Amino acid sequence: MNPLALDDAQNCVLQHTMPLGTETIDLLQAPGRVLAQEVRANRDQPPCDVSAMDGYAVRAADLGAVSPQLTVVADIRAGDLPTLTVQAGQCARIMTGAPIPQGADTVIRVEDTQAVSADTVQINVAAEAGRDIRRRGESLRNGEAVLAAGSEITPGVLGILAMVKCAEVTVQRLPRVAILSSGDELEGLRDAFDVHKIPDANSYALLGQVQALGIQPTLLGIARDDPAALREKLEQGLRYDVLLVSGGTSVGVHDFVRPTLEQLGVQMHFWRVQMRPGHPVAFGTSAGCKVFCLPGNPVSSMVCFEQLAAPALRNMMGHARLFRRTLPVRLAQAVAHRPGNVEFVRVVLSRDALGYMAIPTGSQSSGVLLSMARADALLVVPSASQGLAAGEQAMVQLLDGTGFQEINDI
Numbered sequence: 001m002n003p004l005a006l007d008d009a010q011n012c013v014l015q016h017t018m019p020l021g022t023e024t025i026d027l028l029q030a031p032g033r034v035l036a037q038e039v040r041a042n043r044d045q046p047p048c049d050v051s052a053m054d055g056y057a058v059r060a061a062d063l064g065a066v067s068p069q070l071t072v073v074a075d076i077r078a079g080d081l082p083t084l085t086v087q088a089g090q091c092a093r094i095m096t097g098a099p100i101p102q103g104a105d106t107v108i109r110v111e112d113t114q115a116v117s118a119d120t121v122q123i124n125v126a127a128e129a130g131r132d133i134r135r136r137g138e139s140l141r142n143g144e145a146v147l148a149a150g151s152e153i154t155p156g157v158l159g160i161l162a163m164v165k166c167a168e169v170t171v172q173r174l175p176r177v178a179i180l181s182s183g184d185e186l187e188g189l190r191d192a193f194d195v196h197k198i199p200d201a202n203s204y205a206l207l208g209q210v211q212a213l214g215i216q217p218t219l220l221g222i223a224r225d226d227p228a229a230l231r232e233k234l235e236q237g238l239r240y241d242v243l244l245v246s247g248g249t250s251v252g253v254h255d256f257v258r259p260t261l262e263q264l265g266v267q268m269h270f271w272r273v274q275m276r277p278g279h280p281v282a283f284g285t286s287a288g289c290k291v292f293c294l295p296g297n298p299v300s301s302m303v304c305f306e307q308l309a310a311p312a313l314r315n316m317m318g319h320a321r322l323f324r325r326t327l328p329v330r331l332a333q334a335v336a337h338r339p340g341n342v343e344f345v346r347v348v349l350s351r352d353a354l355g356y357m358a359i360p361t362g363s364q365s366s367g368v369l370l371s372m373a374r375a376d377a378l379l380v381v382p383s384a385s386q387g388l389a390a391g392e393q394a395m396v397q398l399l400d401g402t403g404f405q406e407i408n409d410i
């Protein structure tokens with residue numbers, strides 16, 4: 001198989017993935033999930049014209065005089081159903097969210113008034129009719145489609161679902177994901193310390209990446225470079241919707257992952273992608289499982305997950321937005337590049353008056369996981385680039401953990 005261009009590889013994984021079906025869950029379990037139903041408003045909100053402020057509901061026609069004094073004839077709170085009509089020279093004390101009584105057409109904020117006696121108030125401002133009234137249906141109109149299927153259930157969406165009384169909500173099912181590391185040299189997190197072994201970082205970095213998508217994966221542990229042991233672990237993994245295997249996918253004499261998967265009925269769709277790090281990545285499917293064979297080098301494994309597995313998982317979750325948000329930045333230093341592969345340089349972002357600047361995180365060797373651990377973003381060097389100059393503009397993909405900053409600099 002020839003190496004594929006990265007966008008062809010991405011199209012391939014997307015063609016082979018689709019949402020897995022729906023389930024109905026309690027609203028309390030819904031944050032982060034993807035709606036599988038259109039949601040319509042089932043009431044006007046607010047249900048009638050209401051006050052936007054604590055103050056007095058008045059007749060604008062009464063405000064012509066300088067500092068008019070009005071008689072307070074009622075006290076209306078949110079949830080009340082006032083039946084009186086405000087007559088000329090009268091007003092009603094009103095709280096935020098309370099219905100505007102008949103006759104009144106304007107609200108004067110309490111700060112713009114002065115109590116003269118228990119039932120007389122002086123208005124200290126001129127105000128046009130309609131001021132500080134929230135109109136019926138301003139937030140939601142009965143019958144209006146307010147959320148489309150495919151919406152992610154963010155906190156605001158959760159609030160809307162509660163407003164339209166969706167105690168239960170139909171969402172896309174989450175894929176079940178298994179993670180397997182392979183290699184004789186690997187030492188498990190709780191295995192005895194052996195300085196000659198390689199600690200299994202990939203299982204945990206991948207776990208973090210999958211969890212960041214809102215899925216709790218299962219760790220299958222470490223498969224040794226032995227066809228029988230590997231086969232047993234891969235068989236377990238193929239019972240999940242998605243299997244992520246790292247290591248053993250290259251051309252080493254102990255790299256049995258791909259042939260063993262094929263023996264187990266997995267059809268491999270590609271092996272090797274024109275990207276760096278991450279060149280020896282492979283993707284296959286069986287009847288029930290999508291398998292990503294990620295390179296063993298920890299940075300390669302993470303970068304391949306980001307470029308190929310994350311969009312596929314989000315596709316299966318029913319998201320419309322499959323790819324990391326990108327941002328134009330300036331380069332703090334030159335980046336060398338030979339044409340042929342899309343390259344992902346791990347960078348931190350710093351901001352000045354001109355915008356964001358990208359600074360590489362140090363050694364870009366695919367074995368140096370700290371380069372990824374410290375990164376805010378992946379700088380994308382296009383395949384055809386001959387290298388980027390200091391100060392040049394380029395695109396970065398924002399990584400997890402970049403949604404917040406240290407100072408409130410707006």
Ligand code: AMP
Pocket residue numbers: 181182183185186198199200201202203246247248249250252295296297298
């Ligand atoms: P491989 O793809 O199996 O040839 O592995 C490439 C490199 O990645 C080797 O140096 C491995 O020791 C290393 N490696 C493989 N799997 C892991 C893992 N789970 N955690 C950390 N390093 C790994």
Ligand code: MG
Pocket residue numbers: 182183184247248296
């Ligand atoms: Mg290996």
